Amino acid sequence: MWPLFEGRTCLPTTNGSASCTVGGYSSYAVNVSNVAQIQLAVNFARNADIRLVVKNTGHDFNGKSTGAGALGIWTHHLKDIEYYENYRGSGYQGPAVKMGAGVQAFEVYAKGQELGFTAVGGEGKTVGVTGGYVLGGGHSPMSSLYGLAADQVLALEVVLANGRFVTVTEESDPDLFWALRGGGGGTYGVVTSLISRVYPKFGVTVSTFDFSTGKDVSVETFWAGVRSYLERFPTHADAGTYAYFWILPTGPNAFTFLMNPFFAVNHTVDEFSALVKPWYDDLHELGISFQPNTTYYDNFYDGWMAGFPLETVASSTMMTGSRLFPRANWDTPTSLNATLNALRATITDGFALLAFNMKAELQEGFTSNSANPAWRETLMHAITSTSWTNTTSDTDIMVKMDDLTKAVGKWRAVCPDSGAYMSESDIQEPHFQQAFYGSNYDRLYKLKQWYDPTALFYAPTGVGSEEWVVKSLDGLPDQNGRLCRV
Ligand SMILES: Cc1cc2nc3c(=O)[nH]c(=O)nc-3n(C[C@H](O)[C@H](O)[C@H](O)COP(=O)(O)OP(=O)(O)OC[C@H]3O[C@@H](n4cnc5c(N)ncnc54)[C@H](O)[C@@H]3O)c2cc1C
Structure with missing residues (x-):
């Protein structure tokens, strides 16, 4: 989405002999189709001390899904959508939808149209609903009525930095449940799916x-x-x-x-x-x-x-x-x-x-x-x-x-x-x-130390990112350079 963060080494050009490099994109990416592959990628990157990047659509305005020399986890193909007419959980009973990490706004909206529900997603058609959008808050054409997309989340399935696969709800882990819903993408773990409350159709x-x-x-x-x-x-x-x-x-x-x-x-x-x-x-x-x-x-x-x-x-x-x-x-x-x-x-x-x-x-x-x-x-x-x-x-x-x-x-x-x-x-x-x-930062920072003590997950402007710097090759605030401790 944003050529700046790649380091502008590979901009589209009409010059057929122009040279370019991968720049700030991940060097390798795992095109994941199941949770086990995400766990393997997380464990491999952590044990080998390699930079890890989680990428869904690549829409992030601050280059959070980009990183030179990184191993990427590409969630785009986790497209499952399941509708529950009467979901029970986290103090809620009613219609809900479970979405894989790669589901985009136009896909869940189309499913809602087919099955008769309305999900709180972005106005942007291609945004990844279950990725950076919902994890960062997520405003929606329905927000004045129902609040943020993060407010709708009832449960998440997550691969943590230690490789464990957990279901996170208000009952199972209130701290992580709180932090994941609004504290930013690429920070506490890799969300593989989540369940959100949905609404009936409206005019x-x-x-x-x-x-x-x-x-x-x-x-x-x-x-x-x-x-x-x-x-x-x-x-x-x-x-x-x-x-x-x-x-x-x-x-x-x-x-x-x-x-x-x-x-x-x-x-x-x-x-x-x-x-x-x-x-x-x-x-x-x-x-x-x-x-x-x-x-x-x-x-x-x-x-x-x-x-x-x-x-x-x-x-x-x-x-x-x-x-x-x-x-x-x-x-x-x-x-x-x-x-x-x-x-x-x-x-x-x-x-x-x-x-x-x-x-x-x-x-x-x-x-x-x-x-x-x-x-x-x-x-x-x-x-x-x-x-x-x-x-x-x-x-x-x-x-x-x-x-x-x-x-x-x-x-x-x-x-x-x-x-x-x-x-x-x-x-x-x-x-x-x-x-x-805002006032949530201190608590988010403490939880970051607890759930990701080795700082496996780094995202520019993410919680805890002030302890890191990307030594970009061109001096711009891009992701084309080594990620080092400050
Ligand atoms: C065209 C366009 C329209 C937009 N419209 C809206 C809108 O209507 N409302 C709104 O609120 N915002 C909107 N945005 C902003 C959007 O919410 C952010 O760009 C958001 O970061 C996109 O998330 P993504 O997962 O699609 O993108 P990515 O760039 O792939 O990821 C963004 C961040 O989330 C992390 N991440 C992605 N997937 C996961 C996962 N499964 N687990 C953990 N971390 C993950 C990444 O590591 C990265 O840090 C729009 C952006 C664009 C480009």
């Missing part, structure tokens, strides 16, 4: 539209339209909806707003229209014209297929940064203005905004877990990025990455006590322990 209204600065819409009018939207975030999230929107700088003093899409779970078109009416009224009053394309689907799968774009993988020369903006930023007009100004300043400086208006509260009766506490307060997960070309020098990439980290500093400044979502973040996030794990 959804999906709406897309856009508006831009132009002849009739001045820059100030555009931002007034954005402010009116921001004001509605608490109401929209509390109504159980999830909105994925972009604000793009399209030229000097030119901006476009894209709603892509507004995903209103459990809303008919009429209910959706009533929800957004105050915002739309403001837009009309401001003279901003827009043409929503709004459709009701009687099930999640069709709405999700129609609503979310298939996002680019494997061609990006870019890096991201992000922030979880807490509800407190909506408390007063002053704090809301500060939030808007921080976003506006970043976008005016040329950075695109991709953001989600949502909430992700732990539902009543659910077992608490190690997901970043900042998620529980959030009303907006905002992402921005920087990019370069295949020929940009390493020095210039580093400058761009530093600029990105500084740009996100404007967001940190308006919510310093919040954090960022580890799975869609900046690898250079300052004090990542606080940002990605």
Whole structure:
């Protein structure tokens, strides 16, 4: 997904005589099809003191599934999906699904469509549901209603660093059960499958539209339209909806707003229209014209297929940064203005905004877990990025990455006590322990020492990773180099 972490030794090229090396990819990988093979790979890497990397889809934004010279465990083909109409366990009785480690969002959603259930997975179509996604928290188009994907987990099967294969539940091992659900992928063991609670089918209204600065819409009018939207975030999230929107700088003093899409779970078109009416009224009053394309689907799968774009993988020369903006930023007009100004300043400086208006509260009766506490307060997960070309020098990439980290500093400044979502973040996030794990970090760190005393599992920005450094060959924060103790 991210050529940067490979060390850019092997970028796609039209030059047939170009040379390249494996770089930061694992030197060898076990294409696993059963648990015993994972146990053998874990024991072999531990006994031989070889770097070990767990890779599912390779989607991780921080290169956590990459590592030069490593032995890789590739979980992609563990595709079993089993549905239980009436599962009992961990204080829960009801429908649940068991998913192998390689199951991707589009696969479990399709199975749900066939058998009549809805699983809490990502908006991204190809994300590995049982891998880094759920282990890092996992936000979903259903999150405003049901919480994070990690909250849904009832049991996991895991190969530990000592090679033992265990079933982890609240009853069998509450500490590990807590740590695995949100503490990050590639940290405590190799999850071979997990069981998640699922929900009945429900209807959804999906709406897309856009508006831009132009002849009739001045820059100030555009931002007034954005402010009116921001004001509605608490109401929209509390109504159980999830909105994925972009604000793009399209030229000097030119901006476009894209709603892509507004995903209103459990809303008919009429209910959706009533929800957004105050915002739309403001837009009309401001003279901003827009043409929503709004459709009701009687099930999640069709709405999700129609609503979310298939996002680019494997061609990006870019890096991201992000922030979880807490509800407190909506408390007063002053704090809301500060939030808007921080976003506006970043976008005016040329950075695109991709953001989600949502909430992700732990539902009543659910077992608490190690997901970043900042998620529980959030009303907006905002992402921005920087990019370069295949020929940009390493020095210039580093400058761009530093600029990105500084740009996100404007967001940190308006919510310093919040954090960022580890799975869609900046690898250079300052004090990542606080940002990605919050008050859970100390407990997660202690559990890491207990379950993985030899630090077999290493992932950049993972729990305990501050004790290690990758001596990358080009000086960039990539995985193309030896992993050494600090
Ligand atoms: C196109 C795209 C769309 C996305 N959409 C969403 C979204 O809607 N919601 C959201 O929350 N996030 C989303 N993400 C972010 C995504 O959650 C992270 O990239 C996540 O790390 C992906 O997990 P993976 O297992 O697929 O990827 P990988 O890169 O293969 O793995 C990520 C991390 O998990 C570890 N890991 C993988 N499998 C296992 C396992 N079985 N046991 C233990 N550790 C394991 C790896 O070692 C690595 O540390 C998206 C990312 C992309 C690229």
